Amino acid sequence: MRLEMAEFPVAEITLGREFRYGSETLEIDAGELKSLVLQDRHIKDASLEVVAPGAKVRITGIRDIVEPRVKVEGKGQVFPGVLGPVVPVGEGRTHRLSGMAVVTAAEYEGTIRSGSAAQRSAILDMWGPGAEASRFSALVNLVLTLRLAERLAELEAHTAIQRAECEVAKRLAEVTIGLKPRRVESYELGEDGSKLPRVVLIQGCHSDSHHAHSGISYYGLSIRDSLATFVHPNEMLDGAIGINTTKAVCHHPTTWDWQNHPLVLGLYRENRHRVNFAGVILERIRFETHHGKEVIAHNTAQMGTALRADGALVTWVGGGNAFVDVMLTIQACEQRGIKTVLVGYESGVKGGVDAPLLYYVPEADAVVSTGNRNSPIELPEAERVVGPYEEIQILNYPGAPVIPARGRVKLDALDMIVGGADIWGMQSWTCRAY
Amino acid sequence: MLTVIHIVNQYFGGLGGEEKAGSPVVVVEGAAGAARGLEGQLGDRGKVVATIYYGDNYFHEHVEEAKGVIVREVEKRRPDVVVAGPAFNSGRYGLASVEICQAVAEGLGIGCVVGMDSENPAVSAYREYRNMRVYLLPTAESAAGMTKALSLMARFAYRVGSGAEIGSAGEEGYLPRGIRRLQRTDRPGVERAIDILLKKVAGKPFVTEVPMEVWDQVAPAAPLADSSSATxxxxxxxxxxxxxxxxxxxxxxxxxxxxxxxxxxxxxxxxxxxxxxxxxxxxxxxxxxxxxxxxxxxxxxxxxxxxxxxxxxxxxxxxxxxxxxxxxxxxxxxxxxxxxxxxxxxxxxxxxx
Structure with a gap:
């Protein structure tokens, strides 16, 4: 399965009256995009704003971020199962608008007060220390602010947000149809019979099986108590994996992250040179019992063996409970002779004094640290706030105080900043011992 | 030229062995005992302005008093850096060295360099203090490694005393105190990960970025003999x-x-x-x-x-x-x-x- 990804870089976006692309400038027909979004009766209003890197702007109420893409050759269409039918994707040719993203923001209170199913939104600073902390501040961002209908349940709100952002992203990328790309990357897994080490990516995914949306979907279907699943990385590039768009936190990926998974792209860069990339194992983690964690660890390692993997990059989405499943998976892989490297952020608090990881197995002897999610940060006053919230709630508990969104914000961790944790090693963050 | 105070026990101060372990704190102007070796290693980069020594037993029997005297003596001379040890595998000497460095660094804000075997039980005290002004350098287990240890400590003390920016433990060679700092590196995590993986698959040496830890195991208490009588x-x-x-x-x-x-x-x-x-x-x-x-x-x-x-x-x-x-x-x-x-x-x- 071979996918060609044609890149159309965007350095500037203008809101105009038609869709046009040239010289890295994207002109947008804002009226058409708005009416496209308003076809959904769950969305009462929508507005668009362009925010460039360096602007002293704070975006509030962020639910998700998507890169505009459209398939121009091959079966199916981007975001399968969300926008269109379940047709396998990952083959043919896809166009992408790089260097920009659709940042979707919405005010939403939700019906669930607390706990892991409660809604959460994130912020993004386009300048200063907040920008330094997030990979999304370097993009030219088209902020799509939605006003949802009143009293939507979580799944209805999610569906409205996700459909809107995906429709907009696809429509934007359609502007490039028939145009010549800046460059084309070709993605195909390793060859059989190669002498290079066979490497898989084991992608742990926290899923809340009993929530309306589990937090991760494949072709639009929430992944629940699943055992390990083989996923072709090209499916990810075509938007087959989605998230719960009512909840954005720094250590959870956005749709953009799944479309631009750095470990997938990194293994593709080395594929047929230094490694033989054998695909992605999607591993559901955060089983409720230790028994469940042992089973998923065994089952994932067994799939690694079936794929004849010599080595695995192991990473995850989720918190402390889910991390136990990840560590047991590393143990199970090593016991079967599959060499592993764990890639992920640290969670040590109190200025890096606590244990950096939340669970240990002796077999996890190779870890790449992508920084610390619990780093405190102070954000200066913004010149302008974009997005639905003029006031934000930093602490996520019932009755937590609100503060003006434009003012100085002091955070004890990066949780609230979208992209604040370098979850999968895209950037050069690390932690060092002193 | 940098000014250094070297703090050692009575044995390395040249007073004598166990029979002199009750000796109180003594201050000698200039280099004495092991401090002569340190001064030799410093060469023209630094000068030992005073040597302070104390009896091993005396220190542990009069901790606060001994630390007080030492801090006052250091304060009078305001050296650029304080060196303690090397204590090799001696637990008493190691702990006294850590305690003294902690007191000097905290009380006077002066950087301290202490040396000992990495298995010395006093290393855990160093880790608990987590004082960014104290650097523990690993040395050999015994005094057979004295020259090497002093050479290492002299070089490091020179850097600390001259106000050089000291990098991470991995880069600089001191033992980590258990503090981890967020930093940028020169390469993204994905590239570092693939490099480590390829080394590991090939059986070549590699260095993890997060060492594994061993956590306390908690033994559950014995069951209640009679649940109806207990609160x-x-x-x-x-x-x-x-x-x-x-x-x-x-x-x-x-x-x-x-x-x-x-x-x-x-x-x-x-x-x-x-x-x-x-x-x-x-x-x-x-x-x-x-x-x-x-x-x-x-x-x-x-x-x-x-x-x-x-x-x-x-x-x-x-x-x-x-x-x-x-x-x-x-x-x-x-x-x-x-x-x-x-x-x-x-x-x-x-x-x-």
Missing amino acids: IAVITTSGVVPWGNPDGFKTYRNTFWRKYNIAELGALEPGRWEAVHGGYNVSYMNQNPHYGVPLDALRALEAKGKIGKGKLYPAYYVVPGNQGSPSVMKRIGQEIAADLRKEGVGGVLLVAT
Whole structure:
């Protein structure tokens, strides 16, 4: 399965009256995009704003971020199962608008007060220390602010947000149809019979099986108590994996992250040179019992063996409970002779004094640290706030105080900043011992 | 030229062995004993302005007094850097060196370089202080490694004393204190990961960026001989609190605990309690708070006499456990345990989530 990804870089976006692309400038027909979004009766209003890197702007109420893409050759269409039918994707040719993203923001209170199913939104600073902390501040961002209908349940709100952002992203990328790309990357897994080490990516995914949306979907279907699943990385590039768009936190990926998974792209860069990339194992983690964690660890390692993997990059989405499943998976892989490297952020608090990881197995002897999610940060006053919230709630508990969104914000961790944790090693963050 | 004070025990000060271990603190102007070796290694980069030595036993029998004298003597001379040891594998000497460096660095803000074997038990004291002005350099186990140790310590002391920026433990060679700092590197995580993986698959040496740790194992207490005569309490990390969250618990990373009264209650009524916790779906807990605080079952056991009449402690203890940092949770556990003991509680039902 071979996918060609044609890149159309965007350095500037203008809101105009038609869709046009040239010289890295994207002109947008804002009226058409708005009416496209308003076809959904769950969305009462929508507005668009362009925010460039360096602007002293704070975006509030962020639910998700998507890169505009459209398939121009091959079966199916981007975001399968969300926008269109379940047709396998990952083959043919896809166009992408790089260097920009659709940042979707919405005010939403939700019906669930607390706990892991409660809604959460994130912020993004386009300048200063907040920008330094997030990979999304370097993009030219088209902020799509939605006003949802009143009293939507979580799944209805999610569906409205996700459909809107995906429709907009696809429509934007359609502007490039028939145009010549800046460059084309070709993605195909390793060859059989190669002498290079066979490497898989084991992608742990926290899923809340009993929530309306589990937090991760494949072709639009929430992944629940699943055992390990083989996923072709090209499916990810075509938007087959989605998230719960009512909840954005720094250590959870956005749709953009799944479309631009750095470990997938990194293994593709080395594929047929230094490694033989054998695909992605999607591993559901955060089983409720230790028994469940042992089973998923065994089952994932067994799939690694079936794929004849010599080595695995192991990473995850989720918190402390889910991390136990990840560590047991590393143990199970090593016991079967599959060499592993764990890639992920640290969670040590109190200025890096606590244990950096939340669970240990002796077999996890190779870890790449992508920084610390619990780093405190102070954000200066913004010149302008974009997005639905003029006031934000930093602490996520019932009755937590609100503060003006434009003012100085002091955070004890990066949780609230979208992209604040370098979850999968895209950037050069690390932690060092002193 | 840098000014250095070298602090050693009575043996390396040149006074004598165990028979002189009771000697109080002595200050010699210039270099004496092992300090002559240090001065030789410093060459023209630095000068030992004073050598301070103390008896091994004297120090540990008069810790505060000895530290006080040493800090005052150092303060009078305000050196650029203080060197202590090398203590090799000597536990007493190692600990005294760490304690002195801590006192000098904290009290006077002067950088300190201390040397010892990395297996010396005093290394754990160094880790506990986590003082960014104290650097512990690993040396050999015995004085056979003296010259090498002094050479290493002299070079490092020169850098510390001249105000050079000292990098991470891995780059500089001192033992990490257990502090980890967020930094940029020259390459993205994915490239570093693939490089390590290829080395590992090829059987070549590699360096992890996060060393594994070994955590304390907690042995459970012995079962109660007679549950009906003991006072029984409930502790929960579920985050079940009175509706409205009166104490403002966060859904994650809490730093305190509370007790809530259940003395007059036979059961927890839904709608009057809620779970504040970011790590699980709380709607089931809100519908039935007994998943977190099983008061109904405990009252039933009380009725059957398995728990003595009036022996259920009248309040339950709670902290939402989500993302609790190990050191904070350890402190919270110790505080709750102390309170349980004060209240005469004999057994605890610990409800985790």
